[in-house]
Amino acid sequence: MHKTTCPLDCFDGCSIIVGDDKVLKGDKEHPITKGFLCHHLNHYHTFERIQNPTFNGQIIPLKDALDILVNKLETSDTSKTLFFKGSGNLGIMQSVTKLFFAKRGSILASGSLCDEAGDAGIVEGRGANLSLSPLHVNQSEVVILWGRNPSVTNSHMLPSLKGKTLIVIDPITIDLAHNAALHVKIKPRSDIYFAMLLSRVAYMEQMEDNDFIEKRCTNFKYFIDFVNGIPMRTLMEKCGTSLNDVGKLLLDTVF
Ligand code: SF4
Structure with a gap:
């Protein structure tokens, strides 16, 4: 085993x-x-797999591919070699390739373009990049599935959703929408308008978390002035929702 x-x-x-x-x-x-x-x-x-190595569009034997690779490594200036990879799986063996290039003296990238750029953006906007694991979800009473279908992409979260109040925000009726306390069917690609609508109503109803805003938000006034400057009707039309949906979400379900 x-x-x-x-x-x-x-x-x-x-x-x-x-x-x-x-x-x-x-x-x-x-x-x-x-x-x-x-x-x-x-x-x-x-799944379909790559069965053979290719070089310059030609299928070649594995031994030839390894010889080419060794030659490239031996003839390249290690200090001008950048080691860059995507995220991939989370196993510890993932680090082996990085270790190999680190030992050769190559330049290492910090994470991947996707991870690091996303992380930098989130930290800039929210102060910290705190991602939820299914273990955190266990402790929640209300779970909002916004544009996400755990039945397909994250099935290990499903047991954690049992007994929770579910809110689904999705143009598609995912299977979990049938058991949700509320399904807000926004128009595709209108998430930003719905988020602004929620922010506007939450602020109007004085539901904002001032402590959080104080600690985390550097431009809150600019943000809320911007959001308040867009007519509510425009936001509702953009995302195809009604004030009723917003009221149910903020007043009846979450709080
Ligand atoms: S949920 Fe599936 S794809 Fe994801 S780590 Fe587990 S077995 Fe792998």
Whole structure:
């Protein structure tokens, strides 16, 4: 029996037990995996794979590909080599390639373009990049699924949603919308207008968290003046919702 990590690029980071029969099973001891793997990994063997290396558009034997790679590494100036990769899976072995290039004296990037740029933007806008894990969701009473369908992309969150008050904000009627206390069907690509509408009504109803604003928001006045300058009717038309939806969300469901 061996223990490994899911190779897919997913933040659940499942722990996998590989039996002597080579069958993959979810690790029962892992707090998120809880003994089951999602359909993506369970059908991993059916995915199309790159079977052979190619060089300049030609399929070549693996040995030739490795020779080319060794030659490139040996003839390049390590101090001018940038090691850059995407996020990929969350297993510790992910760091092996970085370690290899670090030992060679290459320049290392901090994260990937996607992660680091996103992180910088979130920290700039919210003060901290605090992402939720299914373990945090366990402690919530109300869960808002905004443009997200955990049944497809994050099935390990599903047990954490049991017994919670669900609010779905999505142009599509995802399966969880059927059990939600409220489904706000905004128009596609209108999230920003709906967020502004919620902010405006929340401010009007004096629901803002002044302590949070004090600590985290550097340009709150500018933001709220901007939002207040857009007619409510325009915001509602842009996102295809009504004040009734906003009232239900803010006044009846969340608070
Ligand atoms: S949820 Fe699926 S894809 Fe994600 S880590 Fe677990 S098994 Fe892998």
